Amino acid sequence: MKKLRLSIASVAIGLLALSGCGQGGTPDAPAEGDGAQAEAPEYTVNDSADFKDSKTWKAAKDAGELKVGVKYDQPGLGNVKAGSEQPEGFDIEIAKMVAAQLGFSPDQIKYTETVSANREPFLQQGNIDMVVATYTINDERKKVVDFAGPYYVAGQDLLVAADSDIAGPDDLAGKKVCSVDGSTPAQNIEEKYKKAELVAYDTYSKCVTDLQSGSVDAVTTDDAILRGYAKQYEGEFKVVGQPFTEEPYGVGLPKGDDAMREAVNDALQKGMDDGDWKKAFEYSLGSADDVEMPKIDRY
Amino acid sequence: MSAPTQVLFDEPGPKARRNNIILSIVSAVVLAGLIAFVIWKFADAGQLDSAKWYPFSFSQIQLVLLKGMGATLKVAVVASVLALVVGVVFALLRLSSKKVISVPGTIVLEFFRGVPVLLLIFAMFLIFGNTIGAFWSVVIGLTLYNGMVLAEIIRAGILAVPKGQREAAMAIGLRPGQVMSLVLMPQALRAMMPTIIAQIVVLLKDSALGFIVTYQDLLYQVNLIGREYNNLLPTFLVGAVLFIIINMIVAGIARWLEKRLQRKSTAPVGAEGLSAQTAA
Amino acid sequence: MDFLQLLEMFFSGIWGTIKLFTVALIGALVLGTILAGMRVSPTPVLRIAASTYINVVRNTPLTLVMFFCAFGLPFLDIRFGATSSFNSFIYATLALTAYTACFVAETLKSGISTIPVGQAEAARAVGLTFGQTLSQVILPQAFRTVIPPLGSVIIALLKNTSIASAFNNRELISAMRNAIEVRGDLVIPLLFGTALAYLILALILGRVFDYLERKLVILR
Numbered sequence: 092m093k094k095l096r097l098s099i100a101s102v103a104i105g106l107l108a109l110s111g112c113g114q115g116g117t118p119d120a121p122a123e124g125d126g127a128q129a130e131a132p133e134y135t136v137n138d139s140a141d142f143k144d145s146k147t148w149k150a151a152k153d154a155g156e157l158k159v160g161v162k163y164d165q166p167g168l169g170n171v172k173a174g175s176e177q178p179e180g181f182d183i184e185i186a187k188m189v190a191a192q193l194g195f196s197p198d199q200i201k202y203t204e205t206v207s208a209n210r211e212p213f214l215q216q217g218n219i220d221m222v223v224a225t226y227t228i229n230d231e232r233k234k235v236v237d238f239a240g241p242y243y244v245a246g247q248d249l250l251v252a253a254d255s256d257i258a259g260p261d262d263l264a265g266k267k268v269c270s271v272d273g274s275t276p277a278q279n280i281e282e283k284y285k286k287a288e289l290v291a292y293d294t295y296s297k298c299v300t301d302l303q304s305g306s307v308d309a310v311t312t313d314d315a316i317l318r319g320y321a322k323q324y325e326g327e328f329k330v331v332g333q334p335f336t337e338e339p340y341g342v343g344l345p346k347g348d349d350a351m352r353e354a355v356n357d358a359l360q361k362g363m364d365d366g367d368w369k370k371a372f373e374y375s376l377g378s379a380d381d382v383e384m385p386k387i388d389r390y
Numbered sequence: 391m392s393a394p395t396q397v398l399f400d401e402p403g404p405k406a407r408r409n410n411i412i413l414s415i416v417s418a419v420v421l422a423g424l425i426a427f428v429i430w431k432f433a434d435a436g437q438l439d440s441a442k443w444y445p446f447s448f449s450q451i452q453l454v455l456l457k458g459m460g461a462t463l464k465v466a467v468v469a470s471v472l473a474l475v476v477g478v479v480f481a482l483l484r485l486s487s488k489k490v491i492s493v494p495g496t497i498v499l500e501f502f503r504g505v506p507v508l509l510l511i512f513a514m515f516l517i518f519g520n521t522i523g524a525f526w527s528v529v530i531g532l533t534l535y536n537g538m539v540l541a542e543i544i545r546a547g548i549l550a551v552p553k554g555q556r557e558a559a560m561a562i563g564l565r566p567g568q569v570m571s572l573v574l575m576p577q578a579l580r581a582m583m584p585t586i587i588a589q590i591v592v593l594l595k596d597s598a599l600g601f602i603v604t605y606q607d608l609l610y611q612v613n614l615i616g617r618e619y620n621n622l623l624p625t626f627l628v629g630a631v632l633f634i635i636i637n638m639i640v641a642g643i644a645r646w647l648e649k650r651l652q653r654k655s656t657a658p659v660g661a662e663g664l665s666a667q668t669a670a
Numbered sequence: 671m672d673f674l675q676l677l678e679m680f681f682s683g684i685w686g687t688i689k690l691f692t693v694a695l696i697g698a699l700v701l702g703t704i705l706a707g708m709r710v711s712p713t714p715v716l717r718i719a720a721s722t723y724i725n726v727v728r729n730t731p732l733t734l735v736m737f738f739c740a741f742g743l744p745f746l747d748i749r750f751g752a753t754s755s756f757n758s759f760i761y762a763t764l765a766l767t768a769y770t771a772c773f774v775a776e777t778l779k780s781g782i783s784t785i786p787v788g789q790a791e792a793a794r795a796v797g798l799t800f801g802q803t804l805s806q807v808i809l810p811q812a813f814r815t816v817i818p819p820l821g822s823v824i825i826a827l828l829k830n831t832s833i834a835s836a837f838n839n840r841e842l843i844s845a846m847r848n849a850i851e852v853r854g855d856l857v858i859p860l861l862f863g864t865a866l867a868y869l870i871l872a873l874i875l876g877r878v879f880d881y882l883e884r885k886l887v888i889l890r
Contacts, residue, residue: 163604164617173615174450204524204604208847209516211854218520235855267754272835272844273851290754291844293602293836296617297741303620304435306744306754324620398790398808399712399800406712414715428746435745504825504872505865506832508843513861516850591729598731602836609733623741630734637729 132370134187134362140194145350148193151220157195159186160205160213160222160343164294167319167376168225171204178202181315182340184371185242185359186223189342192358207274211235214345221355222343225313227275228388237348238341239355241385242368245313246334247276250320252302252327257309259333263287266308269298276312279336295320302328313338318376339385356387432623442621446628451615458611459632465525465607466594469532473593474586476533477540482570484545503538507596510535515603524605528597536593543585547578583651587644591637598633608632676849676860683845684867690763690831690841691871695824697767702774703809709779712800720775728772732833736765740837758838766830773823780819781812814886821879825872832868842867 142148151157161182162169169182187197205213205224213219214236225245228238249268251257257266264286270277272291280289290307292298298310299320310317314334321330342355362368363384372379402410432438445451483495502510511531519527551574559569579586601610612629616622708720727735739761743749750760785808793803813820835843846864850857 164613166617171614173445173611173618174454203520206604208512208850209519209603212516212857213520215854216520231852232854272838273847275851278848278852288754290758290838292838294613294617296613296622297837299620300616300622300741301744304741304744306749306757398710398794398803400794402712410713410715413713417715417719431746437745501865501869504869506829506843506868508829508832508835509846509861509864509868512843513865516857516861595729595731598733599833609731623745626734626737626741630730630738633731633734634726634729638725641725641729 130374132184132367132374134191134197134367136191136196137194140192140354142193142350142354145348145354147220147345147348147351148354152194156199156201157190157193158201158203158218158220159190160203160210160219160224161186162206162224163204164296165225165316165319166323168315169223170319178204179375181243181372181375182223182225184375185342185362185368186221188362188367188371189221189223189355189358192361193354207271210343214343217345220345224343225316226341226343227338228341229275232343233390235346237344237346237352238388238390239344239352240341240359240387241339242342242359243315243340243372244383244385245315245338245340247279247311247336247338248314248317248334249331250299250302250310250317250328251308251331253329255308255329257331259331260284260287260335263309267306269301269307269310270312271295271298274312275338276336280311299324299328315376322377339388353389356389360387437621437623442619442624445615445619445621446624454611454615455608455628455632458606458608459636461605462594462597462600462607462609463636465528465532465600465605466590466597469529469536469597470590470593472529472533473536473540473590476537477544478575480538480541481544481548484541485548499538499541502534503542505535507531507535508599508602511599511603519603524600524603527603528600528605528607532593532596536589536596539589539592540586543582543589544575544578547582548574550581551577580651584644584648587640587647591640591644594637594640595633676853676856679845679849680842680863680867682840683842684871686839686841686845687828687831687867687871690759690766690834690839691828693759693763694766694770694827694831697763698770698774698827701767701771702778705771705775706778706782706812707804707809709775710782710804724772724775727768728776730769732765732769732830733836735769736762736833736837739765739768755838755840762831762834762837762839766827766834770823770827770830773826774820777816777819777823778809778812781816782808784815785811817879817883817887821876821883824879825875828871828875829868 161178161180163171163178165180165182168180169178170180171178183202186200186202190197190200203213203219205219205222210222210224210226211232214222222236223242226232226238227245228241232238249257249260249263257263260283263280263284266287267290268280268284268287269290269292270280272293277289277291280287290298290301292301295310295312295316298307301307302310309331310320314330314332317330321328342359344351344355359368362371368384369379372382429438436442480495480499484492484499486492486495511528514522514531515524515527518530522530548570555573555577556569559573560566564572597607598609600607601613604610608629612625613622616625619625705720705724708716709724711717740758743761743764750757789807789811790803793807798807831841832843835841835847842864846860849860853860
C-alpha cells in the first residue's frame with residue numbers, strides 16, 4: 092500500500108516535471124525541404140462544379156465533405172509533423188488542387204490516414220472518396236479500384252550514405268537493401284535483383300535508422316520519398332539518381348464511378364495546364380525545372 | 391517470500407555471507423562495466439548527442455508524448471471493461487447446459503483465442519476500419535482476444551467453487567440465474583482476480599500495437615518524433631520508460647488488490663466482488 | 671498472382687513462424703528455468719537480478735523489446751552471420767526468448783511454491799546442495815505441476831511471433847501482408863486463411879499439452 096502510494100506519487104512528480112519544465116515552441120527539425128519557406132499555394136475553388144452523374148461526388152457534395160485517404164509518414168509527399176493535425180506534402184497539395192476543381196474548399200477535405208495495406212479495402216468499403224497516397228497504378232489494382240492520373244511518375248531509386256560507391260541497382264549484388272515489407276519496391280528487388288539482399292521493415296524510418304548504423308547499404312523506394320529523406324539528412328545520405336522503374340502515381344477512386352474518374356482527370360489536366368501542379372510540386376518537393384509532367388491516361 | 395523458497399537452502403553461514411558480499415560486488419562491477427560499454431557504444435554512434443535528445447526538452451514534444459500515453463490508456467481502459475463483459479458472457483455460454491448454446495460459444499471462443507491479437511486488430515481495421523475508425527478497430531481486436539482468455543479464466547473460477555455452494559443455493563430456493571449472479575460469479579471473480587489483472591496487464595501491453603492500424607497512441611507518436619528528428623532509438627527509449635511506468639502502476643494495483651482480497655477472503659462476498667471487477 | 675503462388679507464399683510463411691517459434695521456445699525454456707532458479711537461490715544478488723529483469727522486461731511491450739534487439743544491438747556491434755535475414759531472425763528470437771522467459775520463470779516459480787515443504791527439507795536433510803535440491807527434486811516436480819499454465823505461455827509465444835513481421839522476418843503475417851498488397855481483392859479470404867493457419871498450429875500445440883498433461887501432471 093505504502094509502496095503503491097509512493098510509486099504513484101513519484102510518477103505524478105515525473106509527469107509534472109515532464110510537462111512543467113518544457114521549453115515553448117517546437118524544436119527545429121533538421122533541414123526541412125526548401126518549400127517550407129515558400130508560401131502555401133492556393134487553388135481557386137470552382138463553385139459551379141457539377142458532377143451529378145457521379146454518385147461519389149454527389150454524396151460528398153451532400154455531406155459537404157470530401158474524404159481523402161493520404162499517407163501520414165512520407166516526408167515531402169504525405170506527412171504529419173509531431174504535434175500537428177494537418178498532413179502536408181505533394182499528395183496533399185494534389186488532393187487540394189483536385190478538390191478545388193470539384194468544388195470543395197481545403198477546409199471541406201477530411202483526411203484519413205491510409206497505410207499501404209488498407210488502400211483498396213477502404214476504397215471498396217466506399218467510405219472514402221479518393222486516395223492520394225503514393226498509389227502506383229497497376230493492372231492488379233485496376234481490377235479492384237479505378238485510377239485517375241497519373242499525376243506524377245516516380246521511379247524506384249536508392250538512398251545511400253554520402254560516401255557510398257553504389258551508382259545504380261546493378262551495384263547491389265551482395266549488398267543489403269532496405270524497404271518496406273510487401274511494398275512494390277521490395278518486390279522489385281526480390282524479383283529483379285536477386286543478388287541483393289532485401290531487408291524489410293514496416294516503416295521507412297526503421298530503414299533509415301539501419302542505414303545510419305551501417306546495418307544496410309541502401310534504402311530503396313520511389314525517388315520522391317527518398318528525396319524527402321536526403322533533404323532531411325543532408326550531407327549524410329544522397330539519392331543515387333538512377334531510377335530503374337516507372338511508378339505512375341494515380342488518384343485511387345471507387346470502382347465503377349466513371350463520371351468521377353473523368354472529373355478528376357480533367358481537374359489534374361487543368362492543374363498541369365494552368366501552373367497549379369508546378370506550384371504544388373515546388374512547394375513540397377523543390378524545383379520542378381527538370382521534372383516532366385505526366386500524360387494523363389484515360390483508360 | 392513464502393516458506394518454500396526459504397527451505398530450499400540453509401541459512402547462510404559466515405563463509406556463505408562473505409561469498410555473497412564478494413559476489414554482489416563482482417556483479418555490481420560487471421553491471422557497471424556493461425552499462426559503461428553500452429553508453430560508450432551509443433555515444434560513439436552519435437545516439438547520445440544532444441541533438442538527438444533536445445527535442446524532448448520542448449513542451450510540445452512532451453505534450454505529444456503525453457497525448458500518446460493518454461490514447462494508449464484510453465484504449466486499454468475501454469478494452470479492459472469490454473473484455474470483462476465479453477469474458478463473463480462467454481464463460482456463461484460455455485457453462486450452459488444446453489449444447490445449442492455451449493458448442494457455438496466454445497467454437498467462437500477457441501477461434502478468437504487461437505489467433506494473434508495483431509491479426510485480429512489488423513482484420514478489424516481492414517474489414518471495418520473505415521466505418522468504425524482506428525480506435526474501435528484496436529478496442530474490438532483487443533476485446534475479442536482478451537475477452538476469450540478472460541472467459542476461460544472466469545469459467546475455471548466458477549468450476550473451482552465447491553459444489554456444495556451451488557447445491558445450498560438451490561436448496562434455499564434461488565433461481566439458476568440467482569445462483570450464478572449471487573453465489574458463484576462473485577466468488578469466481580474474487581478467486582481469479584490476480585489472474586484477471588495479469589491478463590489486463592497483457593491487454594495494456596498489447597494496446598501498443600495500435601500504431602500498426604494508424605491509431606495515434608504512444609508508439610505512433612514515438613515513431614513520428616523519431617522520423618522527424620532522426621532519433622528513433624532515443625525516442626523509443628523514452629517510450630519504453632513511459633510504458634514500463636504505466637505497467638508497473640497497474641501491476642502495483644494488482645498486487646494491492648490481491649492482498650486486500652486475501653485479507654477479506656473469509657468475509658461474505660456480494661456486490662463487492664463486482665465492484666472490484668469494475669475497478670480493475 | 672494465382673492461387674498456387676499464394677499457397678506457396680503461405681507455406682513459406684508458416685515455415686518461418688515455426689522456425690521462430692521453435693528456437694524461441696527452446697531459448698525461453700532454458701532462460702526461464704535459469705531465472706526461476708535464480709529467484710529462489712540463496713544468493714541475494716542473483717535473486718535481485720532475476721526479479722528486476724523479470725519486472726522490467728515483463729512490463730515492456732514485446733514490440734519495444736524487439737525494437738531494442740533489432741536496433742539497439744547493431745549499435746553495440748552485436749551482429750550474427752553475414753545475411754541480414756539471419757541477423758533479423760536471431761534478433762527476433764532473442765527478443766521472444768528474453769520476453770517469454772519472464773513468463774516461464776513466473777509460472778515455474780508458482781509451481782515451485784506448490785511443492786510441499788517437506789520435499790525440500792528432506793532433500794536438504796540427506797545432504798543435497800541447493801543446486802541438487804533444485805535440479806533433482808524441486809524443478810522436475812514443478813515442471814509437471816505447471817504444464818497447463820506453461821501451455822498457455824507457450825501458445826502465447828506462438829502468437830507473439832507475429833510481431834516479428836515488423837522486423838524483417840518472413841512469417842505468416844508478413845506473408846499475409848505481401849499477399850494483400852498484390853491481391854487487394856482477396857483481403858477477407860487472406861485474413862481468414864492466416865487465422866486458420868494460426869488456429870491449426872495452436873490446435874496441434876494444445877493437443878501436445880493435453881497429452882503431456884495426461885501423462886505427467888501431478889494433481890495436488
